[in-house]
Amino acid sequence: MRILKALIVKEFYQIFRDPSSILIAFVLPLMLLLIYMYGVNLDTVKIRMGLKIDDPSQQVTTLVDSFKGNKFVTPYVYDNPQKMYADITGSKLRGILVVPNDFSSKLDRNEIATVQVITDGSEANLANYVQNYSKTILSQWLNSTSKYSKKIPPSLITLDSRYWYNQEINSHYFVLPGSLSITMTLIGMLLTALVIAREWERGTMEAILTTKVTRIQIVLGKYIPYFILGMTSMSFSVFLCINVFQIPFRGSLLVLFIFSGLFLFTAMGQGLLISSVLKDQFTASQAALVGGFLPALMLSGLVFPITSMPIPIQWLSSIIPARYFVSCLQSEFMAGTVPEIVIPNCIFLAVLGLILFTAVYSKTNMRLD
Amino acid sequence: MISSIEIKNLTKKFTDNEPAIDNLTLNIEKGKITGLIGPDGAGKTTLLRLITGLLLPNEGEISTLGFNPTINQKLINAKIGYMPQKFGLYEDLSVIENLNLYAELKEIPQNEKEKIFNKVLTMTDLKPFEARLAGALSGGMKQKLGLACTLLGTPELLLLDEPSVGVDPISRRELIKMVRELATEGMTILWSTAYLDEAHSFDSCVVLNEGKIIYNGLPHDLSETGKGFEQKVIELMGGFNPQPSELAEKFELKEHNVEYVIEALDLTKKYGDFYAVKNNTFHIKKGEIFGLLGPNGAGKSTSFKMMCGLSTPSAGTAKIMEQDILKNPSKARSYLGYMAQKFSLYGDLSVMQNLRFFAGVYGLNIFKRKDKIDQIVEIFHFKKYLNHDAKELPLGYKQRLSLACAVMHNPSVLFLDEPTSGVDPVTRREFWHHIKGLAQKGVTIMVTTHFMDEAEFCDRISLFYQGEAIATGSPTELKNMISPTATMEDAFVGLIERYNEKGVLR
Numbered sequence: 001m002r003i004l005k006a007l008i009v010k011e012f013y014q015i016f017r018d019p020s021s022i023l024i025a026f027v028l029p030l031m032l033l034l035i036y037m038y039g040v041n042l043d044t045v046k047i048r049m050g051l052k053i054d055d056p057s058q059q060v061t062t063l064v065d066s067f068k069g070n071k072f073v074t075p076y077v078y079d080n081p082q083k084m085y086a087d088i089t090g091s092k093l094r095g096i097l098v099v100p101n102d103f104s105s106k107l108d109r110n111e112i113a114t115v116q117v118i119t120d121g122s123e124a125n126l127a128n129y130v131q132n133y134s135k136t137i138l139s140q141w142l143n144s145t146s147k148y149s150k151k152i153p154p155s156l157i158t159l160d161s162r163y164w165y166n167q168e169i170n171s172h173y174f175v176l177p178g179s180l181s182i183t184m185t186l187i188g189m190l191l192t193a194l195v196i197a198r199e200w201e202r203g204t205m206e207a208i209l210t211t212k213v214t215r216i217q218i219v220l221g222k223y224i225p226y227f228i229l230g231m232t233s234m235s236f237s238v239f240l241c242i243n244v245f246q247i248p249f250r251g252s253l254l255v256l257f258i259f260s261g262l263f264l265f266t267a268m269g270q271g272l273l274i275s276s277v278l279k280d281q282f283t284a285s286q287a288a289l290v291g292g293f294l295p296a297l298m299l300s301g302l303v304f305p306i307t308s309m310p311i312p313i314q315w316l317s318s319i320i321p322a323r324y325f326v327s328c329l330q331s332e333f334m335a336g337t338v339p340e341i342v343i344p345n346c347i348f349l350a351v352l353g354l355i356l357f358t359a360v361y362s363k364t365n366m367r368l369d
Numbered sequence: 370m371i372s373s374i375e376i377k378n379l380t381k382k383f384t385d386n387e388p389a390i391d392n393l394t395l396n397i398e399k400g401k402i403t404g405l406i407g408p409d410g411a412g413k414t415t416l417l418r419l420i421t422g423l424l425l426p427n428e429g430e431i432s433t434l435g436f437n438p439t440i441n442q443k444l445i446n447a448k449i450g451y452m453p454q455k456f457g458l459y460e461d462l463s464v465i466e467n468l469n470l471y472a473e474l475k476e477i478p479q480n481e482k483e484k485i486f487n488k489v490l491t492m493t494d495l496k497p498f499e500a501r502l503a504g505a506l507s508g509g510m511k512q513k514l515g516l517a518c519t520l521l522g523t524p525e526l527l528l529l530d531e532p533s534v535g536v537d538p539i540s541r542r543e544l545i546k547m548v549r550e551l552a553t554e555g556m557t558i559l560w561s562t563a564y565l566d567e568a569h570s571f572d573s574c575v576v577l578n579e580g581k582i583i584y585n586g587l588p589h590d591l592s593e594t595g596k597g598f599e600q601k602v603i604e605l606m607g608g609f610n611p612q613p614s615e616l617a618e619k620f621e622l623k624e625h626n627v628e629y630v631i632e633a634l635d636l637t638k639k640y641g642d643f644y645a646v647k648n649n650t651f652h653i654k655k656g657e658i659f660g661l662l663g664p665n666g667a668g669k670s671t672s673f674k675m676m677c678g679l680s681t682p683s684a685g686t687a688k689i690m691e692q693d694i695l696k697n698p699s700k701a702r703s704y705l706g707y708m709a710q711k712f713s714l715y716g717d718l719s720v721m722q723n724l725r726f727f728a729g730v731y732g733l734n735i736f737k738r739k740d741k742i743d744q745i746v747e748i749f750h751f752k753k754y755l756n757h758d759a760k761e762l763p764l765g766y767k768q769r770l771s772l773a774c775a776v777m778h779n780p781s782v783l784f785l786d787e788p789t790s791g792v793d794p795v796t797r798r799e800f801w802h803h804i805k806g807l808a809q810k811g812v813t814i815m816v817t818t819h820f821m822d823e824a825e826f827c828d829r830i831s832l833f834y835q836g837e838a839i840a841t842g843s844p845t846e847l848k849n850m851i852s853p854t855a856t857m858e859d860a861f862v863g864l865i866e867r868y869n870e871k872g873v874l875r
Contacts, residue, residue, distance in 0.1 A: 006473030010462065017461045017502075204457030207518075210421050210446050211474040366442065368423045369383075 269356025
């Protein structure tokens with residue numbers, strides 16, 4: 001007990017004196033949350049569009065006003081098409097709407113009128129916005145503002161949509177809690193991947209091995225301090241999410257801490273395993289980033305929905321602990337405790353964590369060869 | 370005779386074919402200090418690790434304090450103190466925190482800790498630095514602290530792997546003193562060292578070469594004096610037969626008529642209120658070997674770095690071949706070959722690739738490059754290591770390679786920062802043979818060293834202490850400042866003591 005305590009105290013001294021661990025545990029989560037809160041917006045985007053009106057009729061002027069009045073579009077009316085094409089090439093515009101000179105005459109004659117939408121396909125996501133915005137604005141104009149509105153028969157079916165768990169469909173509500181998985185992966189994997197390797201590199205391990213230290217003490221001497229650091233950082237992030245960024249939290253803090261602890265346990269297992277096998281800080285950090293951090297970011301369902309991935313990648317994602325953590329986090333925050341999600345995910349994390357712990361224990365060598 | 374360690378027919382092989390320890394049989398007497406010496410790669414570290422159980426033998430038997438290290442590593446660990454070569458102090462822990470950690474790991478009773486710490490800190494003079502981070506200590510202090518941590522818990526057997534590498538003579542004396550005072554009745558000590566004068570003062574010595582014992586007995590049986598002992602040991606290792614230095618013969622010095630090739634003019638480096646180097650002035654003549662001596666942290670390396678333009682002086686300047694290093698840095702540097710204290714070649718490149726790279730960056734004539742490299746390979750016997758990564762070379766070869774790269778472009782001036790630190794006696798002789806040869810040819814050399822015998826090879830010496838040159842002169846002049854019979858080490862220690870007493874040296 002005494003030896004273990006000394007090892008833990010030593011590790012904490014090192015953590016507090018190493019600016020990078022404080023940076024990763026407290027500054028990084030704050031930065032991530034700020035970026036996700038104020039920088040990233042998955043919901044709506046304001047877009048600059050060019051309008052080329054070849055139809056001089058009175059009706060079309062009201063259409064231009066509809067574009068001007070829309071809060072998601074900033075329209076620019078062009079006379080010179082060459083200038084407009086140059087602007088879209090120069091990324092000053094995201095799309096163009098061309099109203100041909102027979103537009104209103106066709107509508108007057110009850111014929112089908114056409115407008116042309118040109119978008120910048122190199123930004124596929126924004127191109128979709130251009131198309132959808134144009135469609136919506138045109139149909140709103142047609143149905144309400146224009147004189148043709150009387151000609152349109154009223155729709156027989158209206159949709160009455162409700163969004164459960166996130167009524168305002170605010171993406172912050174699931175992205176911010178999900179970003180906890182990034183911080184936890186970094187603390188759990190990157191920091192721990194460095195610590196054992198560092199002891200080998202600096203020769204401290206060789207000196208420690210010839211004292212009374214046992215193998216389990218070395219392993220626990222690494223697990224416990226970083227577990228405490230990780231959970232403290234987690235509490236800090238949760239506090240920021242709930243109290244500062246006002247993300248609704250509908251679940252139970254106890255459950256949140258239980259599965260976060262389990263996730264941290266598996267992430268640390270990965271990190272320490274990398275570290276004790278590679279024994280070199282540089283390679284260990286590369287391995288942690290490529291083998292742990294990137295999958296956790298890409299394949300956890302935080303940024304890209306898992307259901308839209310190809311089947312083999314979906315299988316691959318099922319062995320990534322972050323996936324189970326993200327799904328627990330998002331449901332705990334938005335839907336409250338859902339046993340059907342929490343229990344199987346926790347079992348998976350616990351089993352994987354124990355397997356990794358055993359692997360770390362058996363890979364922690366008490367000899368040099 | 371009672372033995373603490375008994376080794377019978379021990380063989381240890383690593384993946385490559387040559388055994389590191391080759392059918393070795395050895396008993397280490399209880400209660401004695403035994404010196405373990407031998408060239409680099411002789412198997413000293415491997416032997417110590419086998420004794421602790423950090424490595425497992427392929428064949429043969431070891432009994433450490435009566436236990437088999439393969440089975441009873443834990444029981445052995447409870448009774449030994451082992452100080453590895455790159456000792457594992459936690460650099461981000463303070464002196465007292467390091468001590469405390471090792472005291473806990475060795476389960477020293479809480480009520481005794483304070484008393485022991487006081488004793489250790491007083492003895493190592495580390496008391497004023499208690500709260501300083503271990504990483505911020507000088508080399509000598511680090512080793513003293515490492516030794517103190519190893520000695521905690523009064524082990525029955527003390528295994529020290531070259532504790533005095535890179536340590537100045539004063540700190541070395543203190544290390545030996547510490548061991549002799551703290552070593553309790555009956556403590557057995559196995560001390561691996563590259564300093565033969567150190568080994569000569571021990572009770573017994575074992576000379577290892579290529580994993581075999583070539584001498585085991587009393588140092589005084591080999592020779593009564595330290596110098597004679599060194600000569601005998603070198604003969605045992607195969608001897609060093611000086612041929613005229615080929616390196617010097619093949620060296621093509623560019624003729625010049627500069628009288629003072631290296632000049633330091635009021636060179637000063639200040640960090641905050643602390644002078645790392647203070648108003649240092651000297652002039653070095655063509656073909657002179659100028660030695661910078663001084664304890665760790667005296668400002669030698671800082672001076673070197675300023676003089677080759679790697680660090681900007683706070684005041685003053687330096688001239689190389691009359692070129693001001695501040696005004697014409699690249700011109701001044703073009704005359705210069707620099708061998709840094711730390712191995713600074715590309716570890717992941719092979720020996721051949723390193724040589725080719727440096728031939729390239731030094732702008733050697735493309736048609737002469739191959740000849741020059743072939744020449745160097747022959748002079749330094751690189752042939753069998755040509756395709757090895759530089760980081761895997763034995764220390765002696767690393768240093769040879771560094772020297773080879775530093776002289777490749779036939780510089781008029783050579784800066785050598787501790788070129789022989791940690792190198793075995795034979796290789797050291799070879800190095801100095803080259804250095805002297807190059808100086809005779811007209812190359813001007815500035816060198817630092819912790820070996821006092823090497824200091825004697827210098828034409829002039831500047832003794833550095835706390836950033837200042839406290840004495841300058843030929844080795845004989847410096848020795849005479851203390852007494853006509855003084856050794857170089859006496860002069861080193863004496864002059865510094867005198868400076869400390871008076872504040873100023875007259």
